[in-house]
Amino acid sequence: TEPRLYSRYMATYSIESILSREGTPSNTDKTSYTQKHVLVSVSVCSNVPGYTDPKCFVYGRCESVVQCFVAYLIEISVTKYELALPEFELYLEQIEDARLKDELNKHIQRLCCIGFNFNRYDINVMKTELVTELLRFTTIEFAIKRSANTFMCISTPELRFLDILSYLAPG
Numbered sequence: 683t684e685p686r687l688y689s690r691y692m693a694t695y696s697i698e699s700i701l702s703r704e705g706t707p708s709n710t711d712k713t714s715y716t717q718k719h720v721l722v723s724v725s726v727c728s729n730v731p732g733y734t735d736p737k738c739f740v741y742g743r744c745e746s747v748v749q750c751f752v753a754y755l756i757e758i759s760v761t762k763y764e765l766a767l768p769e770f771e772l773y774l775e776q777i778e779d780a781r782l783k784d785e786l787n788k789h790i791q792r793l794c795c796i797g798f799n800f801n802r803y804d805i806n807v808m809k810t811e812l813v814t815e816l817l818r819f820t821t822i823e824f825a826i827k828r829s830a831n832t833f834m835c836i837s838t839p840e841l842r843f844l845d846i847l848s849y850l851a852p853g
Contacts, residue, residue, distance in 0.1 A: 691794075722740065797843065805833050
């Protein structure tokens with residue numbers, strides 16, 4: 683069989699938030715804050731067998747919505763790796779360079795997590811908690827920042843968060 687240039691499996695997610703007056707930042711000379719966006723829920727769905735039904739994590743039903751979200755994505759990633767590994771075993775056996783073998787193995791393990799407007803909105807709503815939970819479960823390999831408040835990618839050994847808007851034509 684021909685080797686794949688892309689992963690067959692991925693997950694998508696969407697967040698919902700509300701405006702709250704609690705916890706708003708302090709006003710400055712030039713800016714007056716009235717409300718703050720607060721994460722209420724995260725919905726996840728993937729095409730990994732066993733995880734194809736949408737799952738929603740709602741504030742109040744989880745100790746932490748982001749904690750449940752990250753744990754679930756890592757669980758999907760483990761299953762994805764178990765399913766994808768046999769397809770690449772022949773190639774892994776043929777590679778002699780340990781560094782290249784490790785890179786391919788990481789590629790097989792990593793689950794692509796696609797968000798819509800992740801780099802402008804979602805990440806800013808859950809940035810602190812997302813980084814905390816990623817560091818609790820795994821390590822952050824790299825993050826690609828566009829500007830002060832936008833990220834193109836956040837990558838761990840198990841997950842890679844991408845924004846679909848980065849890959850679509852404008853308009």
